[in-house]
Amino acid sequence: MTVRVLVADDHAMFRSGLRGVLDSQPDLECVAEASDGRSAVSEVRRLRPDVAILDIRMPLLDGLRATETILADPDNTTRVILLTTYDQDAYVHRALRAGASGFLLKSLPPEELIAAVRVAARGDALIDPSVTRRLLNRLAEGVAPPVVPAGLEHLTSRERDVLLLVAEAYTNAEIADRLGIGDETVKTHVSRILTKLDLRDRVQAVAYAHLHGLVKPPSTPPAPSPGPARTTRDRRRRRSGEP
Incomplete structure (x- = not known):
């Protein structure tokens, strides 16, 4: 099945290049x-593409507000990927809250962007690897978590396992x-997790797990302590067999 994509960016050359990359793929x-952004919202409503790729900084309506408008539509079926040159925590946070299926830097190689479109089209989420752990760990440490949705205590042990792996970006x-x-069993667990936690999609599940401390940042192992200093006299004693 062909994935139908809309591209929104205020730079014509970038749009043209991105279109060429997408159209080079058979699917x-x-x-x-x-x-x-305003035109992007109108075109999404008119064409109902599978995926919309939006630049964050656009005239009339920026990509973040366009994303919020698109995803607030109860009849919307389009997944949104946000592209930006700027690696800013506030952008990623708003994208997650809006329900975007991807947040990527424009420096991403074309083949990884193509993969991200396919990931979004199948209902999964992808955040640029260079910002994912830094942002979510910072949020987990520095932002007061929202009220915990009812249902967390009702997750089964296996559903908690699945939630933790989803939060670690496993497919x-x-x-x-x-x-x-089985794959279908995983899909069932994910669906039940979203229902029990009152979450919209996998992106919110990832944010939820990190914000509520279910996933801890990796600890840095302590540096090995140096052994006792050896003096020249110590070395001479060892060579001569002295105690």
Whole structure:
């Protein structure tokens, strides 16, 4: 099945290049372009593409507000990926809260952007690896968590395992392999987790797990303590057999 994609960016050359990258793939098709956020919202409502790629900084309506408008529509079926040149925590935080399926830097190699479009189209989420752990760990440490949604205590042990692996950005196939269960079983667990925690999608599940301390940042092992200093006299005694 062909994934239909909309591209919105105020730089014509970038849009053209991105369109060429997408159309070079047999399973992707760029169905429309937009040069500002307002036009992007209109085109998404008109065409209902599978994925919309939006630049964050656009005239009339920026990409973040356009994303919030698109995803607030109860009839919306389009997944949104946000692109930016600027690695700023506030952007990522708003994107997560809005329900974006991807947050990527424009420096990302074309093949990884193509992969991200496919990930978003199948309902999963992807955040640029260079910002994911830094941002979420900072949020977990420095932002007071929201009220815990009812239902956390109702997660089964296996559902907690799945939630933790989702938070670590494992795909359904990887989770199935690690837990020794089928892909469909993983999908069922994810669906139940979202329902019990009153979450919209996997992106919110990832944010939830980090914000509520379910996933801890990796600890840095302590540096090995240096051994006792050896003097020249010590070394001479050892060579001569003295105590």
